Amino acid sequence: MTSTLDTLLTEREKDLHLGILDEGAKREIRRATLTAVCVPGYQVPFGSREMPVARGWGSGGLQVTLGVIGADDTVKVIDQGDDAGVNATNLRRMIAATTGCAGTADTREATIVQTRHRVPEERLREGQVLVLQVPVPEPLRGVEKSVVECARMHAEGDYSAMWVSLYEDLVRNGMITRTTGYPVLVGGRYVLATTPIPRWDVPRLHESEHLSLFGAGREKRIYAIPPHTDVRPLTFDDVPFEVEHAPGARCVLCGSDDVFLVEAGTTGAYACSDTEWCARVREGDADTEAHHARAPLHLLPDPSARLRAPATTTARPGRPRPVLPEGQDWALRVDGLGKVFGPGAADAVPGTGPEHGTAISPATGAIVAAWDVSFDVAPGEALGVIGESGSGKSTVLGCVIGDEQATTGAVRLAALDEGRTDLLTLPGDARRRLRVDSMAVVHQNPAAGLDLRVTAGGNIAERLTAAGWRSYHDIRRRAAELLDRVEVPLTRMDDPVRTFSGGMRQRVQIAKALATEPPVLLLDEPTTGLDASVAAGVLDLLRGLLAERDIAAVVVSHDFAVIEALTDRTLVMQLGRVVERGLTDQLFHDPHHPYTQRLVAAARR
Numbered sequence: 001m002t003s004t005l006d007t008l009l010t011e012r013e014k015d016l017h018l019g020i021l022d023e024g025a026k027r028e029i030r031r032a033t034l035t036a037v038c039v040p041g042y043q044v045p046f047g048s049r050e051m052p053v054a055r056g057w058g059s060g061g062l063q064v065t066l067g068v069i070g071a072d073d074t075v076k077v078i079d080q081g082d083d084a085g086v087n088a089t090n091l092r093r094m095i096a097a098t099t100g101c102a103g104t105a106d107t108r109e110a111t112i113v114q115t116r117h118r119v120p121e122e123r124l125r126e127g128q129v130l131v132l133q134v135p136v137p138e139p140l141r142g143v144e145k146s147v148v149e150c151a152r153m154h155a156e157g158d159y160s161a162m163w164v165s166l167y168e169d170l171v172r173n174g175m176i177t178r179t180t181g182y183p184v185l186v187g188g189r190y191v192l193a194t195t196p197i198p199r200w201d202v203p204r205l206h207e208s209e210h211l212s213l214f215g216a217g218r219e220k221r222i223y224a225i226p227p228h229t230d231v232r233p234l235t236f237d238d239v240p241f242e243v244e245h246a247p248g249a250r251c252v253l254c255g256s257d258d259v260f261l262v263e264a265g266t267t268g269a270y271a272c273s274d275t276e277w278c279a280r281v282r283e284g285d286a287d288t289e290a291h292h293a294r295a296p297l298h299l300l301p302d303p304s305a306r307l308r309a310p311a312t313t314t315a316r317p318g319r320p321r322p323v324l325p326e327g328q329d330w331a332l333r334v335d336g337l338g339k340v341f342g343p344g345a346a347d348a349v350p351g352t353g354p355e356h357g358t359a360i361s362p363a364t365g366a367i368v369a370a371w372d373v374s375f376d377v378a379p380g381e382a383l384g385v386i387g388e389s390g391s392g393k394s395t396v397l398g399c400v401i402g403d404e405q406a407t408t409g410a411v412r413l414a415a416l417d418e419g420r421t422d423l424l425t426l427p428g429d430a431r432r433r434l435r436v437d438s439m440a441v442v443h444q445n446p447a448a449g450l451d452l453r454v455t456a457g458g459n460i461a462e463r464l465t466a467a468g469w470r471s472y473h474d475i476r477r478r479a480a481e482l483l484d485r486v487e488v489p490l491t492r493m494d495d496p497v498r499t500f501s502g503g504m505r506q507r508v509q510i511a512k513a514l515a516t517e518p519p520v521l522l523l524d525e526p527t528t529g530l531d532a533s534v535a536a537g538v539l540d541l542l543r544g545l546l547a548e549r550d551i552a553a554v555v556v557s558h559d560f561a562v563i564e565a566l567t568d569r570t571l572v573m574q575l576g577r578v579v580e581r582g583l584t585d586q587l588f589h590d591p592h593h594p595y596t597q598r599l600v601a602a603a604r605r
């Protein structure tokens with residue numbers, strides 16, 4: 001490679017250290033690298049040219065190395081721990097030839113170590129840079145397909161889906177089987193997956209003296225772990241993090257048993273994956289004592305400790321129930337809520353509503369989906385919102401939970417700041433957090449509230465881990481308790497929800513909504529779409545649950561039978577306005593508004 005380049009380059013070109021990456025692209029990579037160092041674990045996008053190297057050469061790592069290297073550097077390149085493989089040898093030669101830096105196989109001499117799959121066994125020092133080629137940079141990719149949603153999850157530190165994937169691995173296999181790509185929390189903030197390296201090397205990233213740079217060529221992302229950064233594998237409190245190990249295994253060449261070993265041949269023998277370290281141990285040129293002291297041997301697996309329920313359960317995180325301030329008897333309060341789809345806001349309202357027979361504004365053409373809607377709900381009370389299709393019920397619910405941006409009004413929760421804060425003034429992330437433990441929703445379609453690919457227990461684990469639960473056994477116990485309460489057979493707890501019937505899915509959704517005992521529960525057509533007998537069972541269940549808990553519930557339905565079964569008071573909505581309100585049984589037996597009379601007559605048929 002060197003000689004080919006030598007013949008191709010003129011002396012002037014050699015002086016300029018012309019490489020395969022132009023100066024503009026290098027500057028872009030340096031800019032991204034600096035940002036990555038400033039925000040540990042954050043994936044920084046960068047623009048670059050396509051690299052003239054084949055896939056598998058690790059163009060991401062190569063670009064980072066070429067972006068940060070200078071002629072005074074000494075580069076070491078390893079592939080699968082080996083300096084002498086074709087890939088590593090060619091890359092080292094190419095980097096040296098095109099930048100004028102020196103090449104080495106000795107980790108102690110290197111200023112930059114470009115690697116795939118391993119962190120060297122030799123401890124890296126301050127001033128050294130480890131560049132990792134990353135095939136899949138997005139740790140959430142396995143659990144979330146949408147790029148936008150992944151960005152939101154990182155922005156909000158919402159990693160419950162990642163916890164669920166660990167939970168499901170434990171359920172399926174009795175241990176966490178993920179080796180490369182183990183998720184770690186960097187600097188207490190961003191989760192990244194250590195895609196290229198085995199679990200054995202993960203502890204080496206924690207509080208390291210060296211700088212680690214991760215480069216993903218295809219996705220064009222760079223991220224960094226600066227020196228002295230806290231890097232912790234995501235681990236349940238009661239399931240220890242383990243590193244890979246075959247019992248009794250040691251290297252056939254140097255005898256080491258405190259290194260990352262790979263199978264050698266078909267005879268069950270093992271050898272050091274780090275070939276440089278192995279050679280130096282044999283030559284007596286390695287500080288094996290210092291290496292042994294910091295090898296992650298305390299993290300070797302102890303099968304006898306796996307998945308045994310702990311003697312005592314850890315404390316369950318959760319908010320204490322708010323004590324309502326003097327004179328305040330509501331858990332949820334909505335004042336003057338309005339939502340206009342289209343131009344005009346309040347100017348669109350005149351000429352709409354039941355007395356005009358339309359929700360469409362004659363002035364602006366906007367749809368006044370809801371206007372001047374006010375109500376409150378006390379703990380232990382259930383409020384019904386009934387109306388025909390298009391009357392604005394879902395819009396009101398959407399504005400309360402934050403799926404819709406209200407045009408006007410205020411929504412308060414006693415659980416938040418004793419009801420002083422108007423939820424409508426909060427940013428989206430704060431409103432989404434409220435849905436973890438303050439205000440749960442049961443959707444008409446279970447797919448909107450559940451991940452159908454995940455098990456029933458895993459769906460409940462998602463809510464619990466979002467609320468901060470970190471004990472695997474406590475999560476299992478709580479999920480079993482809830483599923484038992486909603487009458488889902490415990491034999492189905494570890495089955496994916498997609499294998500469940502509609503009624504069972506709805507029961508799992510209800511169990512998930514109740515998991516963190518939220519003070520407010522919003523039910524959006526909870527039985528619509530179910531067969532009559534199945535719907536009756538779900539209604540019975542909900543009635544029992546609401547009666548035994550101190551929850552404030554809002555039940556939205558077009559069906560008076562559902563409202564009658566579940567609620568104490570009811571609002572009747574028509575064309576975006578509340579046309580009647582009162583005690584549910586009174587409304588049912590003595591409806592005043594002609595529209596309410598129609599709804600009651602329909603329910604009696």
Ligand SMILES: Nc1ncnc2c1ncn2[C@@H]1O[C@H](COP(=O)(O)OP(=O)(O)OP(=O)(O)O)[C@@H](O)[C@H]1O
Nearest residue numbers: 341359367369387388389390391392393394395396
């Ligand atoms: N995103 C939107 N853009 C424009 N108009 C909308 C939008 N969402 C709802 N609307 C309109 O607002 C009005 C109220 O709709 P909403 O869905 O709240 O009624 P609903 O009573 O919940 O009906 P359903 O029971 O069918 O869900 C309807 O006229 C509807 O067409």
